[in-house]
Each structure stands twice: as C-alpha cells, then as structure tokens.
Amino acid sequence: MNASPHEGAPGGGRYGEAVFRPEQAGEGERIDFGALAYDDITMARLRALGVGPGWRCLDVGAGTGTVSRRLLDEARVESVLAVDRDVRFLGERPVAGLDLLEADVTAPDFAPGRFRLVHARFVLMHLPEHERVVARLAELVAPGGVLVLSDAVDLTGDRAPATPYTLAMRAMWQGLRDTIGTDVSWVPSYPQLLRGAGLVPVAAEIHVPPLVPGSPLSRFWADTWERSRAAMRGTGLVDDAGVDAAIRYLDSDACASLSAGMLTAWGWRPGESA
Numbered sequence: 156m157n158a159s160p161h162e163g164a165p166g167g168g169r170y171g172e173a174v175f176r177p178e179q180a181g182e183g184e185r186i187d188f189g190a191l192a193y194d195d196i197t198m199a200r201l202r203a204l205g206v207g208p209g210w211r212c213l214d215v216g217a218g219t220g221t222v223s224r225r226l227l228d229e230a231r232v233e234s235v236l237a238v239d240r241d242v243r244f245l246g247e248r249p250v251a252g253l254d255l256l257e258a259d260v261t262a263p264d265f266a267p268g269r270f271r272l273v274h275a276r277f278v279l280m281h282l283p284e285h286e287r288v289v290a291r292l293a294e295l296v297a298p299g300g301v302l303v304l305s306d307a308v309d310l311t312g313d314r315a316p317a318t319p320y321t322l323a324m325r326a327m328w329q330g331l332r333d334t335i336g337t338d339v340s341w342v343p344s345y346p347q348l349l350r351g352a353g354l355v356p357v358a359a360e361i362h363v364p365p366l367v368p369g370s371p372l373s374r375f376w377a378d379t380w381e382r383s384r385a386a387m388r389g390t391g392l393v394d395d396a397g398v399d400a401a402i403r404y405l406d407s408d409a410c411a412s413l414s415a416g417m418l419t420a421w422g423w424r425p426g427e428s429a
Contacts, residue, residue, distance in 0.1 A: 293352035298426025323401035330386030354422025
C-alpha cells in the first residue's frame with residue numbers, strides 16, 4: 156500500500172511514517188490479511204477486463220506484491236512494474252517478469268512509461284492531492300489500455316447502529332484524516348474523475364466482504380486499529396478500552412456490522428492497443 160509525502164495532511168504526517176511503518180513488526184502480515192480479503196475480487200475484475208498475455212502492467216502501491224505476482228502467475232501478463240515508496244516486502248519473493256521501483260507517485264518526475272494496465276488499490280485515499288494523481292496515472296495508460304483504481308468506502312455513517320466496531324471505525328477514519336490526510340469521502344467520485352481525465356468508457360462497482368470472526372479481514376482491521384491506536388485516541392471518539400472492546404467484538408459471535416466496502420472504478424484510454 157503506497158503512500159507518499161504530502162503537505163496537505165492536517166497533522167503533517169504521512170502513511171508509512173506517522174502510522175503503518177513498514178519496519179514495525181507484523182506490518183507485512185497486516186497488509187497480507189487485507190490482500191486475502193480483497194485479492195480475489197480484484198483479480199476477478201482484472202480478468203473480466205481482459206487483462207492477460209501480452210499486457211505490460213503497472214501496480215502502484217504494490218505493498219507485499221500479491222496482486223503483482225498473481226497477474227504474472229494467473230493472468231500470464233508479460234510484465235509487471237511494482238511501485239511503492241518502500242519495496243522491502245516486494246523483494247522477498249523474486250518472480251520472473253516482476254520489476255520493482257521505489258518511488259513516490261506524487262513526485263513531478265514520476266514517469267515510468269506507459270502501460271496497458273495501470274492499477275492502484277488503497278493508495279489514493281491516503282493522498283490529499285488525489286485528483287492530480289488520478290490525472291497523472293491516466294496519462295500512464297497506453298492507447299487501448301485501462302486504469303483500475305480501488306479504495307475504501309466507509310459504511311459506518313451516522314445512521315449505522317452504534318457498536319464497538321462502528322465507534323472504532325469512525326475514530327480510525329477521523330484519526331487517519333487528522334494525522335496523514337486519509338479521506339474516503341471523495342471515493343464515490345472516481346467515475347467522474349476518470350471521465351474527467353479523458354478515459355472512456357468508465358464504470359464502477361462496490362464489494363463488501365463479510366466480517367467473520369477469525370477471518371483475514373477481521374484480523375486486518377484489528378491490526379490496523381492497533382497500529383493507529385494513538386491517532387484514534389486523539390480524536391476523543393474512543394479510548395484504549397474502546398479499541399480493545401472493538402477488537403474483542405470482531406472476534407465474537409456478537410459481531411453484526413458492515414466492513415468498509417471496496418469501490419473499484421475503471422476507465423479506458425481511447426485508441427488501439429500496441
């Protein structure tokens with residue numbers, strides 16, 4: 156999960172430093188829990204879009220590289236350039252056709268070439284300059300190629316029943332916004348942003364995986380709260396006891412809540428593919 160330095164974060168922090176530090180024990184495992192929850196739906200969408208042999212792919216914010224490797228192993232694409240600000244997890248399992256690039260996608264000189272598939276998941280929600288980055292990523296799509304973006308959609312609004320889970324999630328979103336600028340409120344505008352970047356046609360879908368005690372998704376959220384606990388406390392919406400209660404709730408039969416959804420939007424660059 157890529158994130159980059161940005162001046163727009165209210166707290167002046169950044170993903171990977173203020174929270175979710177890659178050197179912190181268990182961070183790679185936390186990312187992998189998220190991958191176990193979302194990779195199948197991501198790969199199903201990419202296959203439905205025709206991603207396959209001959210495709211050159213760019214995977215932005217590649218994290219531990221699960222999508223990059225599955226593109227090579229299952230979709231049989233020609234190559235994948237996996238990009239992240241910190242590539243330590245990506246280099247743990249070298250694979251033929253997988254190239255690594257340690258880079259900041261918000262940097263003005265980020266220009267890795269053009270690709271038939273440009274993919275980014277759970278990246279732009281952490282970047283205050285997301286509109287500019289969407290436009291930049293669209294420029295990296297070759298004619299006949301597709302840009303595929305996925306990010307979280309919060310389903311714990313004011314009308315959601317108050318449970319330990321919903322209270323913790325509200326505190327997490329607010330705490331991350333205060334510290335590193337994370338903002339998921341704009342994610343439903345993806346289709347319009349893609350269209351505004353010159354891509355056509357565009358479409359989108361939302362997937363909401365179930366919260367099941369002991370599941371990878373439940374473990375992902377528990378680990379995420381542990382790593383963002385200080386930011387959550389800082390909101391005044393929850394204290395340590397509240398975070399602990401939410402973690403216990405996730406692992407109990409009392410759990411009756413909706414996880415964050417994953418909105419995936421895609422848009423095509425007009426023209427014939429190479």
